[in-house]
Amino acid sequence: MTSVGNNYRTAPNPQELEISVFGPGFGECVVVHFGNGEWGIVDSCLDPDSKRPAALDYLESLGVDVEKSVRIVVASHWHDDHVDGISLVFKAAKSAIFVCTEAVQTADFNEILSAWTGTRFLSGGSGVDELHSIMVELKKRSSNTDFPPPVRASVNKLVWERKTPPNVIVKALSPSDAAVLAATARLKYLSPKNSKLRRRVPSVSPNDASVVLALQVGEHRVLLGADLEVTKDAGFGWIAVVNGFDKQQPKHQGFKIPHHGSPTAYHEEVWNQMLVVEPWAVTTPFVFGGTRLPSQADSHRILRHTSKAYLTAPPQPVKFRDPNRTVEKTVNEATLAAHFVPGRYGQVRIRKSVDAPVNALWGVELFGNALTMSDYVRDAHYSTK
Amino acid sequence: MVTHFIEMSASNRIPEAEGLEVGIIGSFNPAIFHPEWFLRQKLIGEDDAKEAKVNVVGSEVSDIQICGIKLVCINDRFSLGTENVSLAPRMQDLLLQIFTLLPHVPISACGINPHAHYVINNLQYWHKIGHTLAPKELVWDDIKQLEKPGMLSLSITAMRQGEFPGQINVRVEPSHRFQPGLFVQSNYHFPLPREADHSGATELLLKFVKSEWNQACTMPRIVADKIFEKIKPDND
């Protein structure tokens, strides 16, 4: 992945807070520097060039000792279509706490895990390969008290904190108890007992059980929105998060926009009540079939809230090509559409000194195919449905 | 992450013909294997059943063709075969379905045996491959009774460790279908443990077929690719 200028491999200084967002892949990845050389990784995707987890590639390029310096690894979704490579990340981060949704505790979830054993010989695995690998690693670590125990995240749970300055608090704002119950109820239908069909485990929608994280480093706060969506029920999704948010506490200066900026994850009150005026906002794109997220309309909506909005890459598929002319011709003839996924890829890196005032600007760098949302909206080349 | 794919050749060379045969040694009742049985068990549809060909179905031998796949069963040997390698996944599914329905059939061994023919347009290169795989200078050229010795066939056997230990046997010959050409056949042999009872043996067979199928089916391509990689034509 190309970088802008020579700064790509420059690590943040110990007093610098960093949020880097990578994507798209089969998933996205957020890498956080909490200051003092301590890092956190939220979700995972692969770098299309190296085919390794983007987080590992990035941290190694900065000279970071992943084994010792990564403190938390979070899987905000349970479904591995959004956490490609996270098991490799966790295996490398031997000092890290693993965090995932509370929904994994149930017997129904174990049934889904068991589906892996029946379909592991199929291409594409069973859909829970990553989580299975994480469980195997957790089991290995469980007999050694040197490893910190994993955390199941649910609303208002403190996931990690550092009491030495700059102080760090990482708190989960979701899933709500109701969301956990609903998610586990849906999982029942995916159990092999119900369908008997040997297939890859399908995705669960909506993403009620996603883990939204509120990061606080010193006086600076950032909201990582995972893929949480908005539902009609106030006990779920963003409505529950906003309702549960302490309006007395300071608002967040930055926002990892959930679900690729789609309208299903947009809740105006998140912007009004949980974010400062003109926060920075980053999202990764999504391309699937005829769907391109964020759409132009989505982008306009986001730009109404902040001009400091960025995309890690435009939602543009990469056309299918093959060195064999017959194959390329046949694929194009036999399909309604064919493209490579993920498509274009990039990184948005945002840094700020922990000692800087809350209203000071953050430094933004764009790497690879990353661009500002304004450029995306303006440039017809990227126009989407 | 994703696992268990057929490793398609990285080489530019594609076989001119490929086939696949799976053989299982055991104790069978050939009379079962009639297209009607497959239809009744919902392993094939009505159309497939209509198009099926029956050469013979009897207590001693059955020889039928369903879904483009030849099934031959005599008392102690069951085999599926095809010269259309695109049917390999269908064959795998049929095998899994048949032995899921017949869990108590005594089975002692299984072999996955693909083969591939490659055209080699350059006669000198063809000779070079033969000379490199089976050098004549040291022994064969020195036996005066042998005039112009040439490689007729080369077989290699190797062990296979892991969950399904056994052998991999590879045979390389001049192709009898394409001249000059190269023929590669492999045999992924899995002898089932003697101590396994009948249903245990079938379960093991199913696991073997699921786990090793893709790797076994691509052995000829892997071997041929290595030959073409290591032995280059002289004008390269």
Next chain:
Amino acid sequence: MTDLSQISTFDIRPRWLQELGDGFKRRPDTKQLFAGSYDGGNLLTREFADDEDFDLEATLKAANIVTAAEWVPQNITAAAENFITQFQRKPTRVPRVRRVNTLPQARYILLKKYEGFVTSRKQESFTARLYENTDSYPVLEAEFDLEELSETDRALVVEGAPLVWTIGYRYEGDTRKRESVIYLRRLPPWKDKEIEHAKQEADELVRDIRWK
């Protein structure tokens, strides 16, 4: 045994013997017709009833061994006459088999194979994620018209359903046809015992994990 070299030269390939079943075997109670080529090519044998009116060409083609055979006039030598008398058959001509093409009539050249699964199904189409090999990344995502599938296959198109897509050339004799086939896999369904065993494995896996 009669010296057949008086009639023809021949070279019997072991593989063809196998395909012929008994191979080159003379049984006194049957009549065998020998076909030979005169240029040192290949000999095939077939058993025919004495009065059978057969079509040699069709028979040999059906045996998938040669694709051309023809009758040619033949000046029958004395040795051949003796032979024919011995077998009490009096053909007025001897066939010459020409090995024109020993390829089986059908073959297939596989150009590309994708394995993957269905990612979504719509009213008239479905999408699938497809992998060429272990290292495939990015991977191919394609949308297909459901009409391309048979009715039976359409019923199998559900999210997560495994499938294989092959692209290649099919040969029927000298005719080559480009072929693209989507195969929805028919795997045996989960059995109760298997589910139970898999669940035990999963329970065993998570049992010792101490969550905070």
